[in-house]
Amino acid sequence: MDWKEDVKEMVYQGRIKVPYTWTVGEVGSRFFIELRDNKKIWGDKCPRCGTVFVPPRKVCSKCYSNIGEWVEVGTKGTLLTFTVVRYKNDLQPRDAPFAYGIIKLDGADTGLLHLLGEVDLEQIKIGMQVEAVFEEDRKGEILDIKYFRPLKEA
Ligand SMILES: [Zn+2]
Numbered sequence: 628m629d630w631k632e633d634v635k636e637m638v639y640q641g642r643i644k645v646p647y648t649w650t651v652g653e654v655g656s657r658f659f660i661e662l663r664d665n666k667k668i669w670g671d672k673c674p675r676c677g678t679v680f681v682p683p684r685k686v687c688s689k690c691y692s693n694i695g696e697w698v699e700v701g702t703k704g705t706l707l708t709f710t711v712v713r714y715k716n717d718l719q720p721r722d723a724p725f726a727y728g729i730i731k732l733d734g735a736d737t738g739l740l741h742l743l744g745e746v747d748l749e750q751i752k753i754g755m756q757v758e759a760v761f762e763e764d765r766k767g768e769i770l771d772i773k774y775f776r777p778l779k780e781a
Contacts, residue, residue, distance in 0.1 A: 644717070654683045657697070663767040668759065670735050672696045681735040701733030702759040703778060708738075711748050720770065724748055730757055730775050744774030 651659060654671065661667045670681035675692040681700055686693060709728040712719060719725075726748055729738035743751060744760065757775040765771035 652685065654685045654694075658683050659767040659769075659771070662761075662769075662771040663765040666702075666761045666765075666771075668700050668702055668732060668772075670698050670700045670732075670737075672698045679734060679736045681732055681737055681739050698734065700735045704730045704732035704735070704739075704757060704775075706743075706751070706753060706755045706757055706775075707731050708753055709743060709751050711751070726751055728757070728775060741769070741772060742774040743776070745776035 658669055661669050668681065669683060670679045671683035671694045672679045673687040673690065673692050673694050674696060676687060676690045678687060678689055679698050679700065680687075680694070683697070684694060707729045709726050711724060711726045712721075713724045715723050721742060726743040726746070727740060728743045728751070729740055731738050743757070756778040758778050760773045760776055762771050762773045
């Protein structure tokens with residue numbers, strides 16, 4: 628008798644973490660250097676359709692034109708949507724519970740995915756005004772923006 632007839636196939640469910648590096652290109656480099664050195668958020672504007680992208684892109688995703696005009700956008704914006712993460716996962720940048728949001732910065736036409744902080748997770752509302760909080764020790768990466776917090780009413 629073949630031994631395999633008595634063996635039920637087993638499937639192992641695992642996860643792998645793979646460290647990696649890649650170039651962020653000329654557009655990404657300028658974007659991250661401005662975050663790190665000047666605490667400024669830059670996008671770029673399509674010369675044909677006028678869309679302002681944040682983060683900036685080399686080629687317009689709407690009309691495929693090359694983009695070359697840099698536009699400084701605000702560090703404040705509007706929360707377009709959000710989700711609250713309530714489960715622990717080693718791949719997440721924060722311990723649960725925490726929230727992700729998509730923020731349309733003032734002067735931008737697209738949304739930037741980032742973390743929400745200094746906020747009651749049960750009080751987050753679509754349309755709320757938020758502002759970027761920068762890390763003190765910045766490294767030239769997206770988490771140089773620590774998170775976006777609700778804008779205090781003046
Ligand atoms: Zn375009």
